[in-house]
Amino acid sequence: MKSLPQPRKMPRQARSQHMVETILEATARVLAERGYAGTNTNVVAERAGVSVGSVYQYFPNKDSLITALHERHASQMYAVVDKVLDGAGAGGLRARLADMVRALLEAHRVEPELHKVLEKEFPFFDAPHDESPADHSFFRRVRELLETHAGEIAPRDRDLATWIVLRTLETLVHAAVIDAPARFSTEDIEQNIVDVLAGYLMPGAPRAA
Amino acid sequence: MKSLPQPRKMPRQARSQHMVETILEATARVLAERGYAGTNTNVVAERAGVSVGSVYQYFPNKDSLITALHERHASQMYAVVDKVLDGAGAGGLRARLADMVRALLEAHRVEPELHKVLEKEFPFFDAPHDESPADHSFFRRVRELLETHAGEIAPRDRDLATWIVLRTLETLVHAAVIDAPARFSTEDIEQNIVDVLAGYLMPGAPRAA
């Protein structure tokens, strides 16, 4: 089981930072347009307007490109959720869950094509969920949320509950964006995802319209 | 979006049937041991004790091997669920859901390595869920289950509910087998998956121990 490929170096200079960004952007575009099979370092380099050598200056190998993209995605998603939870609107846990679901769905609808490949290709890499820093943060944040509403939720093992929630949230959001038959309306799907989570955490609670 | 690769010929004779089986078995083993990247037609053939030519006699290309494996997996999982639901034990919807979850978890624990790769690689192919016959059957079966218990369930759109249940069931079962941190006990996970489904379908219902 190979470990998560890491960027070769932590680029500190602005120029390098920019280079990394450019390469990652190119990777995203190529990946979105041509899928994993059609993506190769030479094309990425060309698309980034950079030489292959430069790509290898910052990424030790091809897979690290994808991994980095994933990490970026995870960070972005975490940021989205973080912001929404910080925004601490009114209402109880259900409202918070609804906020998260809506925010994530929105975020995913920005570049559906990219997320599509990202989701599709992710499992391709032996990157267990718990090796990503962003995923850790995500886990912690949700866990905190459950703690905060400890009184309202049914599951005993809060750790397990967090894990279940994350897994479910992830799949359903992705499925909604990628897979969902056209006959299901966006609102209904959103609603139902919330229902799944709320139903699990607060079985007795009344279900909103 | 390319359509599902189909076996090149429908083997009717026993000899051919056997050949297809052998090849598929070999594919499964190789896939489980070496992952997608490490799997190639020549190795599969060798492992099957068969010539490459024979592989291509029955499968038009490499991907069709994986696709066929998936279809087989889907069929098996459907069979498992079908049997369990036919076995119509006592109890309401919750009992049925519990039966399904337990049966699926058991089935997946037989060849965890294979299911791992299968799950990991599946999205890799542009095979939307609804192109697989087995998936169709699965959908129909679950939908019937919901119809049968129409009185007990909350979600209005039964089609959507079926979709949500399937997606959730699939991920959580796979996650349980592949991803789950060791600190979660098998029983707890199982219990919680049922809670997710039951909580969604029957929000008010009492949660069993």
Added chain:
Amino acid sequence: MKSLPQPRKMPRQARSQHMVETILEATARVLAERGYAGTNTNVVAERAGVSVGSVYQYFPNKDSLITALHERHASQMYAVVDKVLDGAGAGGLRARLADMVRALLEAHRVEPELHKVLEKEFPFFDAPHDESPADHSFFRRVRELLETHAGEIAPRDRDLATWIVLRTLETLVHAAVIDAPARFSTEDIEQNIVDVLAGYLMPGAPRAA
């Protein structure tokens, strides 16, 4: 330099004769439609409605198929010329040459596609012109023609003259059918081919309209 592949056996029975014909026909069609690269024994067999094994019963290898086709073509062309020369019309050598050219052009226009590939692929096989029986006959026939008109022709070495005539005739007829720019009329081409041959053999003779 490999020698001309020969049909494995001289089939005497009607059934076999028919089989050989069928296979050769199929080869011709496949060759005409898909070119040499696209032609393979399995396709030929299928097209002939026969098993590959049967093909190998009568032809030792793939190339022998093409060779046989060539021999058939050569025979046919010889037959055409033979007939025309036997028909001994009025006029001198020029008339005879004109007869040959016209007959050959007509014959080639029947299945231009096939002749195209045949001509294209012929040199591909190490089959020098003088190994084909039909080519021998052809040579003899033309040589006789020159002997008959010995008094009218300029070239001293009648053997060489025959060779030159044959080479020229062959290319120009093929070029006329395959290559000729559309702006040249059929009649003009025909006329000019005759002029080439007549001009060579009877330099001083008046050129007909």
Added chain:
Amino acid sequence: MKSLPQPRKMPRQARSQHMVETILEATARVLAERGYAGTNTNVVAERAGVSVGSVYQYFPNKDSLITALHERHASQMYAVVDKVLDGAGAGGLRARLADMVRALLEAHRVEPELHKVLEKEFPFFDAPHDESPADHSFFRRVRELLETHAGEIAPRDRDLATWIVLRTLETLVHAAVIDAPARFSTEDIEQNIVDVLAGYLMPGAPRAA
């Protein structure tokens, strides 16, 4: 009908130029020694002392190698003829034709083996004569020659005459090098080729010894 394969990149730098040359030389040698069937990109690369990748850096596919070789051959032949015609010796059209024939025969005798395969394989590619730049130049040059001697020649359609001359010249020269039975002397063949062309263009003119 596929178009002429083109070199993948137009090499401008000396290094690349050299690489292309090396590869082409190797192709020629391999082709001459093993024929088309025996020629494959890996062998060519090896023979060129270069990696396969480099071959593909400059030639998009195998066929483009052969095509490039042909073009080179055509250019060389054109250069030879061009030089000879520029050398404008004394004498009329017949002398010019004789010059061309002699020059071409000489040129072909340098690497007979290569020209053999080249000629043999040429038709194999769907490269009509008129797609090659060199062939165009050749056509133009010969056409000019005929114009220059317009007063002496019999054929009305000078375009057609050029075409006929080229076709005939090409075949007979190649036949002379490749096919000619040993019993024909080089000089006799040369003489007769000139006779064919001169007899066609200037039917009445006296035939030199």
Added chain:
DNA sequence: CATGAATGAGTATTCATTCAT
């Protein structure tokens, strides 16, 4: 640091040919 020409191991796929039935 950036470049991009060069590398060459790796792989999917084809197809002539055989031979057990």
Added chain:
DNA sequence: TATGAATGAATACTCATTCAT
């Protein structure tokens, strides 16, 4: 004889990676 499933050597082409400039 006819069949056609099975064989497996052969080969075009790709692409991650390196390294001299």
